[in-house]
Amino acid sequence: MTLAFGVILGSGCQQAELEQMRAEALAAQARLEAARAELEVMQALATPPRQLVHIVWFKINPDLTTEQDAAFIVELRKLDEIPQVNNLEIGRFQDLGDTRAMSELDIIMQMGFDSEEDYRTYQDHPIHVQLKADIGEYLSGPPVTYDYWTEEE
Numbered sequence: 001m002t003l004a005f006g007v008i009l010g011s012g013c014q015q016a017e018l019e020q021m022r023a024e025a026l027a028a029q030a031r032l033e034a035a036r037a038e039l040e041v042m043q044a045l046a047t048p049p050r051q052l053v054h055i056v057w058f059k060i061n062p063d064l065t066t067e068q069d070a071a072f073i074v075e076l077r078k079l080d081e082i083p084q085v086n087n088l089e090i091g092r093f094q095d096l097g098d099t100r101a102m103s104e105l106d107i108i109m110q111m112g113f114d115s116e117e118d119y120r121t122y123q124d125h126p127i128h129v130q131l132k133a134d135i136g137e138y139l140s141g142p143p144v145t146y147d148y149w150t151e152e153e
Contacts, residue, residue: 051112057105072138084118
């Protein structure tokens with residue numbers, strides 16, 4: 001009887017040790033997963049994704065009414081509905097007294113794209129195609145564009 005009790009007691013100790021080891025392994029795995037997630041966040045912060053930036057300058061028709069001018073901005077803002085467009089910004093020239101400023105251009109629009117493919121999709125998107133067809137009355141000349149890739153740090 002003593003031998004049977006010792007075997008049962010020994011099995012119980014081994015079981016407890018196994019449970020302890022299993023708990024330690026699960027805790028180590030959780031720490032490893034947390035460290036991997038932290039590393040991914042740090043890498044994302046350290047290397048911002050490059051963007052293809054598209055800038056467009058507009059010279060506004062001087063005969064526009066205030067309502068037409070506002071309508072033009074509303075038309076430009078529709079481009080934000082295109083899924084590939086990132087960070088659409090629209091602004092008016094601000095004269096700060098710098099003689100180098102491109103003061104002959106009235107409005108600037110800037111947006112970013114994740115890839116050249118996204119840019120081409122934007123170019124052919126029905127909202128953009130319609131905008132190009134509709135904005136002639138607002139402008140005194142063709143828009144001027146500038147495209148560039150942001151530099152990696």
